Amino acid sequence: MFSVIMSTCKFCLSENVDTWFGSWCARCHKLQRMIALFSGEKIMDVLTSVLITDDNTREEKIKQELKTELTTREYSLRKRKEDK
Numbered sequence: 001m002f003s004v005i006m007s008t009c010k011f012c013l014s015e016n017v018d019t020w021f022g023s024w025c026a027r028c029h030k031l032q033r034m035i036a037l038f039s040g041e042k043i044m045d046v047l048t049s050v051l052i053t054d055d056n057t058r059e060e061k062i063k064q065e066l067k068t069e070l071t072t073r074e075y076s077l078r079k080r081k082e083d084k
């Protein structure tokens with residue numbers, strides 16, 4: 001009886017490889033293509049800012065952005081009124 005034992009991906013160490021002769025899974029091959037397309041540095045930047053920022057920091061950032069947005073809007077409204 002012949003059985004193919006798919007080995008584990010050498011990159012993520014969790015998925016099975018996509019081909020019996022390959023050493024990476026399908027997902028990691030996609031990642032590899034993305035890294036080639038956007039450069040590893042860019043991918044790391046995006047992943048770090050999206051995934052490794054904790055919730056508090058993210059919420060603070062959103063609040064800060066809203067504040068800036070509101071202040072800018074208020075200012076331009078006031079300015080418009082003054083212009084008339």
Ligand SMILES: [Zn+2]
Nearest residue numbers: 009012025028
């Ligand atoms: Zn993998």
